[in-house]
Amino acid sequence: MSTKKSIPSKIIREFTRPIKQLFRFFLNIPAIYRDALRYIRFSNVDFTDFRGKFHTFKEAMDSAPQNKNNRGEYYKDMLLPSVEDVLNQMNTRRVRQTEYYMFFWLNMIAQTCKNRDVPLSVLDFGGMYGGHYFSFVNTIKMLDSNNPFAKKLKWQVIEVPRQVEFGNKIVKALDTKNLHFMADIMEAKAHNVLISSSAFQYIENLFDLLNNYFRNADGGGAEHIILTDFQFTNKDTFVTLQNVRNEFYTPFLIFNEKKFIEFFESSGYEVFDIWDIPFLTNLKLPFHRDYIYSKGIYFKKQV
Numbered sequence: 001m002s003t004k005k006s007i008p009s010k011i012i013r014e015f016t017r018p019i020k021q022l023f024r025f026f027l028n029i030p031a032i033y034r035d036a037l038r039y040i041r042f043s044n045v046d047f048t049d050f051r052g053k054f055h056t057f058k059e060a061m062d063s064a065p066q067n068k069n070n071r072g073e074y075y076k077d078m079l080l081p082s083v084e085d086v087l088n089q090m091n092t093r094r095v096r097q098t099e100y101y102m103f104f105w106l107n108m109i110a111q112t113c114k115n116r117d118v119p120l121s122v123l124d125f126g127g128m129y130g131g132h133y134f135s136f137v138n139t140i141k142m143l144d145s146n147n148p149f150a151k152k153l154k155w156q157v158i159e160v161p162r163q164v165e166f167g168n169k170i171v172k173a174l175d176t177k178n179l180h181f182m183a184d185i186m187e188a189k190a191h192n193v194l195i196s197s198s199a200f201q202y203i204e205n206l207f208d209l210l211n212n213y214f215r216n217a218d219g220g221g222a223e224h225i226i227l228t229d230f231q232f233t234n235k236d237t238f239v240t241l242q243n244v245r246n247e248f249y250t251p252f253l254i255f256n257e258k259k260f261i262e263f264f265e266s267s268g269y270e271v272f273d274i275w276d277i278p279f280l281t282n283l284k285l286p287f288h289r290d291y292i293y294s295k296g297i298y299f300k301k302q303v
Contacts, residue, residue, distance in 0.1 A: 050240045050252065050283055057204045057251035060241040064249040080162070083169050090134035090170075099197055101275050101296050102228040103136065109193055109224055119152035121191035123222060126199020127157035129167055130179050156180045156188050185213055194222035198229035201253045207263055214267050221301070225269060228296035231283050232257035240285060254283075254292060261297070269299040 054060040095103045106122070113120045124132050133155040155178055157167055167181035182188060200206050214221050233254050242252040261271060277294035285292070 049243050050285055051243070052241050053285065053288055054239040054241070054251075057239060060239045060251040061249065063241055080166050083166075083173055086129050086170060087173060090129070090131065090138075093131055093134045093138055095135050095139050096197075098229045098277055098294075098296075099132070099135070101273070101298075102195055102197065102226045103139065105224075105226055105273065105298050106136065106193060106195065113192060118192070119154065121154040121189070121193070122156065123185075123188050123191040123194045124155060124157045125185065125194060125196040126159065126202070127195075128159065128163060129170060130155070130157055130181075132195065132197070133157070133179050153178050154180070154189070154191070156182065156191065158182060158185050158188065185209065186216060188218060190218045191222055193224045193226065195226045195228075197227075198231075200227065201231065201255075202250060203253075204251070206253070210263075210267070223301045224272075225264070225299040226296070227299075229277065229294065230296060231255075231292055231294050232260065233292050234258075235291075257295070264299050268302050270302050271297060272300040273298040 052060065052063050054063065110120050122133075122136075124130075127133070136155075137153075157164075157180065159167060159181060161183045164181040164183050167179075171179050171181065203209055231254050233256055235256065237256045237259065238254055239251050240254060242250050244250065265271075274295060274297045277296060283292050283294075
């Protein structure tokens with residue numbers, strides 16, 4: 001009896017399957033249209049956008065639109081503002097929403113250093129013009145002329161040579177002894193904290209660079225590593241191509257979160273805190289449905 005009833009149900013399922021597939025296709029048309037539009041307009045956007053999945057940096061750059069309109073290649077070709085414009089912005093710069101937790105933990109570490117009478121020294125990887133430095137001193141109000149702890153603050157920015165040259169002009173204009181710029185992470189003096197906001201993703205051989213840093217850095221590397229604005233996937237690590245405000249194209253790494261954390265754990269660090277950044281939603285790859293999400297992580301050296 002049950003067998004006779006099952007035969008019509010099988011027929012119904014077979015009959016409705018193509019209808020369901022057709023229905024799903026029509027539901028996906030808006031997404032396909034959006035992806036096609038985003039793919040086409042990639043070379044003519046005034047904001048940061050991404051396109052493609054690749055295995056290497058070279059593959060990503062080879063895919064860049066041929067009509068580059070004299071745009072740069074890689075981060076080194078970013079357009080630079082004037083020193084005066086930067087200083088005007090920095091005097092009022094506050095903590096960005098995506099960097100709140102990074103500065104929260106940096107403030108906690110600063111208070112601990114102060115209580116122990118240990119100078120705070122920060123290594124800012126990819127810190128551009130020193131924006132994090134200005135955010136820190138403006139928001140937390142550390143630089144008080146009567147505060148001996150603040151006078152000992154050292155902030156070292158690691159950047160590409162062109163940005164270092166520009167940063168040194170800012171240091172000269174400010175006549176400050178707290179802020180320093182350099183191009184090689186191995187040139188950095190001993191420091192308590194390493195911070196980075198969306199900068200590791202531009203380094204092709206990141207783990208090789210960090211392995212060298214962990215082994216040979218002055219002072220043995222940072223006790224605290226705080227990373228924010230970091231894009232991850234739960235699939236294999238891959239490279240995408242980024243168009244940065246129509247200024248330049250550059251490869252951009254999307255790391256597998258589990259393997260990324262395992263690398264730091266194998267290097268003697270543990271995850272002290274980890275947080276989601278749900279409002280970072282601009283990284284969507286046309287025609288790819290990989291789940292890409294943003295997080296921040298605070299690694300602390302194991303004792």
